Amino acid sequence: MQEKGTISIHTENIFPIIKKFLYSDTEIFLRELVSNAIDATQKIKRLSSLGQYNGELGDLRVEVSFDEKAKTITISDNGLGMTAEEIKKYINQIAFSGATEFVEKFKEAKDANEIIGRFGLGFYSAFMVADRVEIETLSYQEGAEPAHWTCDGSTEFEISEGSLAERGTEITLHINKDSEEFLSQQRLQEILDKYCKFLPVPIKFGTKTETEDDGEDEEGKPKYKTIEVDNIINDTNPIWTKAPADLKDEDYLNFYKQLYPFSEDPLFWIHLNVDYPFNLTGVLYFPKLKNDFEIQRNKIKLFSRQVFITDEVKDIVPEFLMLLHGVIDSPDIPLNVSRSFLQADSSVKKINSYITKKVADKLAELFKADRKAYEEKWTDIGLFVKYGMVSEEKFYDKAKDFVLLSNTKNENFTLSEYKDKVTPEQTDKDGQLVYIYTNDPAKQDAFIQSANKKGYDILLMNSPIDNHFIGQLEQKLEKTSFKRVDADVADKLIKKEDALEHVLTEEQATKVKGIFDKAINKPAYKVELESLNPDELPVTVTMDEFMRRMKEMAAMGGGMGFYGSMPDNYKVIVNGNHKLISRILNEENEEVQSALSKQAFDLALLSQGLLTGAELTEFVNRSVNLI
């Protein structure tokens, strides 16, 4: 048997095109050839179980080897093999209708994955790294003759009698000059680890040494010997392929360690397992969050039937869950099509909302099963939950029952618990509930203490997402608004009917305002007189909640540019009922009067960390003099 022929595509220059355009990630040739080899072993197993093959199956396996001197890489399997006819059918007739289509489409393609998948070019990816490819194969079919195929990357091929004595296929790549990097133990091991680590059939890559017990020596001490064993690079039964009922916590933790060797243990995990209306398995882990979010992205690995595809899971996993770790395996995700198509794909959308739902269900379950443990993990989980609530309506609806609000006393409440807690004290005269929060308890301590004295509870809102979360809650919760604790003096945070009587007459008040205006002498600080509790500080400096939020949004590029360009404006609230104010009013020495006013103002600034530089020095000097 010897036959020469032409690979049936309608253009002469297909290989140069493949080589040129697939150049960027040439390493995937190995993934393609090993996957084909695995498929071949799976197929023979199926034929055997269907009774269509009655010979010995043997230990099904795939082997990858290389020969640095001969400059070859060989991928062999004991799968179903091919007859010469099958080679002609499956290999020679490239699995796409016409090369013209290919030539037109390749222009848009951005990476090799796209081209290979779309045109069924898996096998031909070998020509990205090889000048010549040989196939030695023997089909499982009774009476089949071994066949040999070779092709040098032109459209000419040659089929002749082969030399394999056992069922299976051996593909040998004669590596080209530009791809010699692949003729290395380390490089090949790295690629196999990346793409083939969880394939379902053992893959042998060389051998390794192991130590083994070897009885005892003369003194009765245990002896060991080293032996050469096959280096199997993959775990054929990764946990996501198993039933959750068969797994222990330890298994999940071990698998996590295997995926991310240097990470801390995860908080908890979710085993995904659906077969309808799409096929998806996987395990998602909630990691302990670190401050540097970016580094933690792209930690979810996407597989298709245990073949690693990518760790770019955008679109498949909801944005707010991108910080999760773990694996997702789905043959239904169209891995080889372009990004824009992926976004529009209906199974991708379904998978995305399935994952959202599963995560919400898991959190609800944890919350119900053990509130205490849930609260302990809240600092880590909270960020996901809040981010999810802000970014996905559906998730908000589920999470509103298990999201927690934490206060400055380290107590946690659900939304409805908190509403019940603060309604009596924190409802204003119009029936509006006011939630008071701090984003910096140390800096806003004076305000917090004043508000606590009034019986108000202060929420801790100091995570990066909290600004958005507050905005979301204000939209969703009925008649509820949020005020940062330093947005006003405690008496004014929640407007109630019971305003205190002024002790000062209107004339005195105007005089006090004049004294302070003069002493402070800064246009950005507007002095106002209020009748507050005599126990409150004599002077408080605040920034209006609305103004502050607008400025914060402008700073984050939220389209509030107008506010961003406004100068910082503060209110200086002078407590007319405080005895220091009466003292200032009655002071006859103008210098002392001014010094006292300045002192009271500086103390207010100081308590908020607003007093710095020369002004701080001046304050210290003045204080010394006053003592």
Ligand SMILES: Nc1ncnc2c1ncn2[C@@H]1O[C@H](COP(=O)(O)OP(=O)(O)OP(=O)(O)O)[C@@H](O)[C@H]1O
């Ligand atoms: N090791 C092998 N053993 C038996 N048959 C093989 C082997 N490798 C390839 N084939 C046959 O050649 C065909 C073409 O392989 P190729 O990788 O080009 O495309 P594919 O596997 O069908 O699709 P994909 O583009 O997803 O890889 C396969 O479908 C299979 O029938």
